Amino acid sequence: MRRWTRERRRRAWIKTGYSVYFVLFLIFIYGPMIAMFVLSFQGRRGGTSFPMRGVSLYWWEKLIEPSTVGDLQGALLRSLVLALIVMAFTALFSTMLSMAFRKRFPGSGVLFYTVMAGLMVPGILLSLGLATLLKEVGIPPAWWSSALGVHVVWTLPFGFLVMMAVFNRFDSRLEEAARDMGADEWTVFKEVTLPLILPGVVAAGLFGFTLSYDEFARTTLLAGEFNTLPLDINASMTQRIRPTLFALGTASTIFSLLMIALFVIIYTILYRRAR
Amino acid sequence: MVDQVVNGHHGGLIGSQPTPPTTAGEAKQFRREAGFPTGWLIAPAAIWLIVFLVIPLISIVVFSFWTSSGYGMEPDLTLHHYGEYFHNQGFFIPGDDNFLRPSVFIRSLGSTFYFALVVMVLCLVIGYPIAYFLAMQVKSFKWQLALFLLCMVPFWTSYLIRAVAWIPMLGRRGLFNKMLMGLDIIDKPIGILLYSEFGYTMALVQLYVVLCVGPIFFSLAKIDQAILEAARDMGASIFQIFREIIGPLSLPGVAIGMIFIFVMIMGEFATAVVVYGGKTSTTGTVILNYYAIANYPFAAVNALMLMLSMMIGVVVILKIVDIRKEL
Numbered sequence: 001m002r003r004w005t006r007e008r009r010r011r012a013w014i015k016t017g018y019s020v021y022f023v024l025f026l027i028f029i030y031g032p033m034i035a036m037f038v039l040s041f042q043g044r045r046g047g048t049s050f051p052m053r054g055v056s057l058y059w060w061e062k063l064i065e066p067s068t069v070g071d072l073q074g075a076l077l078r079s080l081v082l083a084l085i086v087m088a089f090t091a092l093f094s095t096m097l098s099m100a101f102r103k104r105f106p107g108s109g110v111l112f113y114t115v116m117a118g119l120m121v122p123g124i125l126l127s128l129g130l131a132t133l134l135k136e137v138g139i140p141p142a143w144w145s146s147a148l149g150v151h152v153v154w155t156l157p158f159g160f161l162v163m164m165a166v167f168n169r170f171d172s173r174l175e176e177a178a179r180d181m182g183a184d185e186w187t188v189f190k191e192v193t194l195p196l197i198l199p200g201v202v203a204a205g206l207f208g209f210t211l212s213y214d215e216f217a218r219t220t221l222l223a224g225e226f227n228t229l230p231l232d233i234n235a236s237m238t239q240r241i242r243p244t245l246f247a248l249g250t251a252s253t254i255f256s257l258l259m260i261a262l263f264v265i266i267y268t269i270l271y272r273r274a275r
Numbered sequence: 276m277v278d279q280v281v282n283g284h285h286g287g288l289i290g291s292q293p294t295p296p297t298t299a300g301e302a303k304q305f306r307r308e309a310g311f312p313t314g315w316l317i318a319p320a321a322i323w324l325i326v327f328l329v330i331p332l333i334s335i336v337v338f339s340f341w342t343s344s345g346y347g348m349e350p351d352l353t354l355h356h357y358g359e360y361f362h363n364q365g366f367f368i369p370g371d372d373n374f375l376r377p378s379v380f381i382r383s384l385g386s387t388f389y390f391a392l393v394v395m396v397l398c399l400v401i402g403y404p405i406a407y408f409l410a411m412q413v414k415s416f417k418w419q420l421a422l423f424l425l426c427m428v429p430f431w432t433s434y435l436i437r438a439v440a441w442i443p444m445l446g447r448r449g450l451f452n453k454m455l456m457g458l459d460i461i462d463k464p465i466g467i468l469l470y471s472e473f474g475y476t477m478a479l480v481q482l483y484v485v486l487c488v489g490p491i492f493f494s495l496a497k498i499d500q501a502i503l504e505a506a507r508d509m510g511a512s513i514f515q516i517f518r519e520i521i522g523p524l525s526l527p528g529v530a531i532g533m534i535f536i537f538v539m540i541m542g543e544f545a546t547a548v549v550v551y552g553g554k555t556s557t558t559g560t561v562i563l564n565y566y567a568i569a570n571y572p573f574a575a576v577n578a579l580m581l582m583l584s585m586m587i588g589v590v591v592i593l594k595i596v597d598i599r600k601e602l
Contacts, residue, residue: 014412015412018408019408021405021408022405026426028401028481029481029484031444032437032440032441032443032444032481033436033437033440035443035444035450036439036443039443048442049442049443049450050449050450089323093319093320093323096319096320097317099310100316100317103310105317111317114321114328115320117328118324118328120585120589121332122541122581122582122585123542124542124544124563124581125335125542126328126331128331128562128566128571128578129332129575129578130327131566132334132348132571132574132575133334133338135571136334136348149326150328150331152327153323153324153327175309175310185310185311189311211431214435216433216434216545217544220563233435234435234545237548237549241439241442246443249436249439253432253436256431256433257428260431264424
């Protein structure tokens with residue numbers, strides 16, 4: 001009896017230790033962001049580090065003024081549109097690919113590793129390869145063409161893996177039942193398959209959106225004459241760093257968090273409905 | 276096709292007993308009917324990958340043999356840039372005192388490699404207990420999911436901004452110096468935090484640690500609790516359980532996490548500029564610099580060497596751990 005309580009106490013200690021460590025870990029991964037968030041409200045004469053010299057919205061106002069950071073609104077809009085297109089392609093391609101991979105087909109191994117290569121090849125390599133190629137051929141790069149292309153190459157493996165996991169747990173008998181009752185392929189897909197895999201499709205889309213929205217390396221040489229938001233952030237870093245940058249970072253992070261929350265909500269609703 | 280179906284399904288007089296496909300053609304027909312045609316499903320993505328992944332990679336290889344004309348390239352088949360890569364400032368210069376001194380480019384590749392290794396080890400040491408805590412200590416599934424998502428959220432936010440966020444932490448008047456002074460460890464602010472190896476490593480670990488928490492968590496969560504219970508009942512100590520069961524079973528997750536981090540850091544260049552002040556030259560920054568001065572073939576050679584060393588690294592990790600079980 002006494003040994004049992006001692007064992008229990010020991011386990012409680014271990015659990016407390018791990019919990020404390022986990023909190024420290026969270027501070028480690030979120031701490032810098034929170035400091036940046038606080039410093040974006042730095043007073044007018046304050047600098048890029050603590051102490052705060054008063055609290056103001058001065059740097060946030062500077063952010064909205066068009067003169068200070070270039071074409072910020074335009075960059076944000078382009079990043080957003082690009083992320084949405086990448087999201088659509090990622091969801092579509094990963095769904096189609098994972099459906100094909102339910103059966104064995106010649107060349108499936110090669111295709112699998114090619115998709116995965118998108119994850120492995122460093123962004124700078126693809127940027128360089130495509131940018132020099134376009135230069136040789138004489139096609140100007142643009143965010144909606146060349147950057148879009150390599151973004152999808154980067155996000156596709158994530159969506160693909162998600163959809164492969166979805167189809168791993170998928171009960172094909174439901175489709176067969178629908179087929180036996182005379183439904184054609186499109187009807188089977190629309191009425192049976194899609195509603196069941198939709199949460200996965202949304203998750204694949206989330207990867208497409210967020211990874212593209214934040215992507216920098218793959219866009220550097222391929223965006224053409226107009227910047228996306230990460231490029232703008234990078235450009236403003238080459239100048240003197242001011243709290244405006246923190247305001248911009250905070251705004252962008254909050255936007256990312258809102259998008260993630262939105263996706264999680266949609267996912268939860270669809271997941272409940274699919275069950 | 277109609278003939279076959281009719282023949283197959285109405286062969287007998289008694290009812291319409293479906294007969295199993297007999298000829299190869301019929302079997303193929305049967306298989307093709309289930310699901311959309313594979314060709315149409317894979318064609319769009321395959322074409323996309325060829326245009327935006329395969330062709331750029333091939334063109335890097337091709338361009339690395341071309342000559343640089345100062346403002347562009349000319350088709351050629353020369354090893355000039357490879358020579359320069361290995362030769363520049365050292366390496367096999369006969370007569371030189373230390374003729375085995377690696378070239379600047381190999382050294383920058385080496386330092387990139389070194390940072391990748393250090394960060395991988397740190398991420399593993401810091402991240403493993405987190406994954407272990409989530410998978411083994413948190414019992415309720417809801418809490419597990421919530422805490423796991425909390426760990427993964429930073430992955431979905433901009434790493435450029437997360438790198439920027441280190442500036443107020445590490446600066447001369449940054450939070451770290453404040454903290455150290457508050458704890459009486461130092462009495463004067465130290466300047467080695469930002470724009471230093473220490474700050475750079477720290478930022479990289481923070482940026483990439485979540486990449487190894489995820490896979491390790493998944494492989495730990497798959498371990499059957501009954502095995503652990505059995506081991507405990509038979510009197511195994513915590514260390515024995517870890518060495519004999521948990522450790523080996525989580526290895527695939529560790530390998531995947533390490534591959535992720537390794538690949539990301541080898542291609543890294545933005546953090547180096549932000550947190551390290553561009554003082555170091557990672558291979559990524561070298562490539563960009565040569566692109567900027569329009570020496571594309573040399574940028575291509577650097578990129579290929581980066582790719583090669585990455586592939587070697589990944590193969591080594593895969594040789595140590597067989598992750599095929601995981602996929």
